[in-house]
Amino acid sequence: MEKGSVLITGASSGFGEACARWYAKRGYPLILAARRRDRLEALAEKLDTPVFLMCLDVRERIAVKEALECIPEGFSGVEILINNAGLALGLAPAAEADLDDWETMVDTNIKGLMYLTRGLLPGMVERRRGHIVNMGSVAGSWPYPGGNAYGATKAFVEQFSRNLRCDVLGKGIRITNIAPGMAETEFSLVRFKGQADKAAETYQGVEALSAEDIAEIVGWVTTLPQHVNINHLEVMPTQQAWGPFAVSRDV
Template identity: 65%
Template sequence: MTKTLFVTGATSGFGEAIARRFAEAGWRVVASGRRRERLQALAASLPPDRVLPLVLDVRDRDAVADAVAGLPGAYAEIDVLVNNAGLALGLGPAQRADLDEWEQMVDTNVKGLMSVTRMLLPGMVERGCGHVVNLGSVAASWPYPGGNCYGATKAFVQQFSRNLRSDLLGTGVRVTNIEPGMAETEFSLVRFKGDAEQAGSVYSGTRPLLAEDIAEAVHWVTTQPSHVNINVLEIMPTDQAWGPFAVHREGR
């Protein structure tokens, strides 16, 4: 039987690549996001009747509830949820951070992920199968200057994923947290508010991960045998690793 994927943040980057990967593999895809034109273009570029474009802002809990309740019959039973919608804003130190940007990250990366999960999870449990895939980040485990609130939101995703696994033990529903490292998408362009030069400098001289790499990882974890759960998958490009401890020395 044809399976159904629900992916958030499908208008660009990881979300778009994930929607394409699954649709091209024969899945039905509910592609949700805030930008209608991009969703329509995505659906038009894939096999007919394969993608359901769903305009949705995950920060609006009532809208999420209405969207899930209103899914048409063929798309109503979700086999895999990919919580991809998220963003990073700013790269300054915490003492100079914009509180509005912090709240936007919490509302999207944390509260939005919770809302979509809570609305779709009961159906999975009732059917005794399903898979929740959360897009976290290496920033959940490895702090860096300016990562403050963003890293904290991804640490929430990490711990929330672990606790979901505990809650869902024995239900047949799987949970995976995928934690990408440096990846070239619209991520940095959003972070630097459209400054393409500053965004591009993040990847200068490197070969970062691509959206398609993460889409392939999502497809792999969700197509394992039903008794196999990939708890967490941390992925970095070969041009990225961990640095030595940072030590501040007076007078230097």
Template identity: 55%
Template sequence: MPKTILITGASSGFGEACAKIFAKQGNTLILVARRKQLLDELADNLGKQCDVYTAQVDVSQPASIATFFEQLPSKLGPIDTLINNAGLALGLESADKADINDWETMINTNCLGLVHFTRQVLPSMVANNLGHIVNIGSTAGKWPYPGGNVYGATKAFVQQFSRNLRADLLGKNIRVTNIDPGMAETEFSNIRFKGNNEKAEQVYHNAKPLTAQDIAETVQWVCNRPAHVNINSLEIMPVCQAWGGWEIDRNC
């Protein structure tokens, strides 16, 4: 049955790929992001396949989120699936050199934004005894690396928040899934390095990373499991990536 699906960060990357793949199923899509022009272009492309509603929302600002939900047309009906995709990494400096403003932006976007969207949609899901929340985390939430500091911490938050949601929602027909992608080539590195294309391209040099389509197909698979099946968590890496060994400084 077609569903009403809300996707954050839908203007590019994983969010855009999810929109395209769910549009083919004839679902009603609610797409939000900061870049309204890109959203509208996407909506124009998808409009022949399904109903699409777009809104410019700054996920890092609670007031922007609240205004969005206040203005959301009631004709769209209850939200069946929330895909909390909006997120970003900024900088790769060590913690003693990192920009505190970058840290705050990552916390506000990756944690606070996800929490506010979740809190807005949960009451209707609980009232209808039906729903699915898909949170896009990262392998950085499990496996630390130099320069990952606050970004990794925010994604660890996403993972634990997802687990605690499952605990809170036990006994209700609401599913919660946390998906942790590894290295994936989207705008991620370009944003991390603040438009430095050379640095961004170096991240993927001589590697075959995941694509946005890979993650979108995974999200679709998770959402299309039978109603009694909950995929708690999935960690996904490209074959070219694995965990590192222990680092030892023998000069301490």
């Protein structure tokens, strides 16, 4: 069967870029979406597969709609959507957090994911074939200090994925939520707003997950036999686990 196209958001770095390389090696046509066109173009030049680029901010609802309507015919039968665009900003406690940061996380991690899903799902339903992979996080299930709004957005991703499974039952469509733990990408650099030293401290002494590790997982779940659906996959590096309960002993 001819391979349908794979649309990856946040494709200019990290998990998205690694996924693009994984699928390109296996001959999938790619639709790569991100805000940084220069990075997308540099990546596309290295991929030996048909590529269509979308310079896109997933927070912009109308822009997403228009971009999806402009996908060329050769790429239009999107078979796999990887909702990867997302970010964390800051680690301040809730009483001190920047509301702009909270809104940016909600607009990107929640609204952007909804816009892409709603835009592409009708075509998948019509073709009775497709797979949506939503990039969640262990933060969607397990809280940590300063995770507040970020963890809440990823909890949405987890529940949205589960409810999508209910909505597409019997329609030949698969839904997967991938929940990575600590992974060494640009994630912490973005979280700490370009403070490279602070970002590097996050991974000091730890062999964290790599973008390639996650790409292998995404590729695996999407190439399993059609009758197999991985609902939720949580993955951490071996050196990471859950911590003990926090207890305040102040009198």
